[in-house]
Amino acid sequence: MDIFLQQIFNGLTLGSIYALVALGYTMVYGIMGLINFAHGEVVMIGALVALAVMAPLAGSGLPGPLVVLIGLAAAVLVCMALGATIERIAYRPLRNAPRLAPLITAIGVSIVLQQLAMLIWGRRYHSVPRLLPDAPHEIFGATITEVQILIMVVAALTMAGLMLLVNRTKMGRAMRATAESPAIAALMGVDANRIIMLTFVIGSGLGALAGVLVAANYGIAHYHMGFLLGLKAFTAAVLGGIGNLPGAMVGGLLLGVIEALGAGYIGDLTGGVLGSNYQDVFAFFVLIVVLIFRPSGLMGEKVAERA
């Protein structure tokens, strides 16, 4: 029982992060039908920028949470600017190109960002200073740290804020209208370019937050951390139904929990043949199962025939 609860806690922590990243994929897909494979790298850049800001401040006597907040602010700003730049330079010129062109471009952007990060930060693993309170608390025999609680709360509040923005504001309404039809939205006076850029900016901001939370949770950051994380968050978005915001949140949390439970029990289930290092297999196993039985995802509307 305590292992089960323990893995649920771990899974929800991880899942909160997947959900934040998955939102970036799903928002961009929803508005322009593009899978922005460079999004995982934006998350990585967010983590490394935050680290670059936090590391020199860590010993300065400033309170840890304040240092994290400063690092987070820097990461969010840099990533928002990065998201806007990627959209403007890489995707906007291909707005009316065949679907495969922006997809390949996305992979290209992803490689460029990863290499760029390697040039700046090198190949090594950077350890992230422990700046947040991480005292463990015992609940029904399982342990949950304060960092974990913080991650879940911050992710939940951010997602609630995003839902308010999308569903309750004029700007959010314009985003949903543009997602449905940019041409008709333009008739209402909506500048689709502005809305699309805004979508990238918001998604990248969420990605930066996720990057900082990942680094805080694992205490480690490196130039290729965005690849697997991005792939899993994309899986979460597909699992929930790509293009659907609540779907990305549910998909992220679900994937986190499945992964954690899988890692916790795989040893017992296979008689010790496979260990918890096979954790990553579960995400993709789940993706395959979902694509076979429910190609549009758990909360998706219709099967999208887009690349």
Place this chain on the structure above:
Amino acid sequence: MSTDRGLLDVLNLEVNYGGIAAVKGISFIVETGEMVCLIGANGAGKTSTLKALARMLPARGEMRYGGAKLHELPAHALIGKGLALVPEGRGVFARLTVAENLDMGAYHRSDEGITADLGRVFDLLPRLKERRTQLAGTLSGGEQQMLAIGRALMGRPKLLLLDEPSMGLAPLMVQKVFEVIRTVAAQGVTILLVEQNAKLALEVCGRGYVMESGRITLADTAKNLAADPRVRVAYLGE
């Protein structure tokens, strides 16, 4: 031509659509307060003409509206100048509620009159009020047409372009939609109506143009067009 005669002056408009010359150099005007129709068979170039005016299709020739050159404006700047299009197939946002669709109509506005205009639209189209919390995609075709018109009115248009408002509607609903269009015109909105249903269009409009394979072949008052033997044979089913 240095001075504009109408609210809308179109001169030698050409539209190529999908490699086909859909509109081959047409000229027409719409004066303030008028209700003008563009009638013709399917594929005559009527919709392409409206889409060119709304800057949804690239076009050559001159399109002057209220002194501005439409070529120089992006599509999203038109409504701010009072030019609204109710597109073919209605184009309501299916996943937005009726109320949200109407709010989108006022997207470019930030004045105090939006609430009052919403009241006026609900007075004109009471069904929309009943269904305002429903998703637009769940409305019937006629209700969606009403919503598309109501949404355009929320933008306070001076010139309303209507593309086939009768399309796919039951006869009774067509009557209702045209009653609404007549009311809107009576309130002082200038209207350019594109219709395949020539009989109805000529009944409600003051003047009309007949389009055939990309060209305007007849231009006259609606009364004269309705009496013209060529129109009667080709479009009024006689």
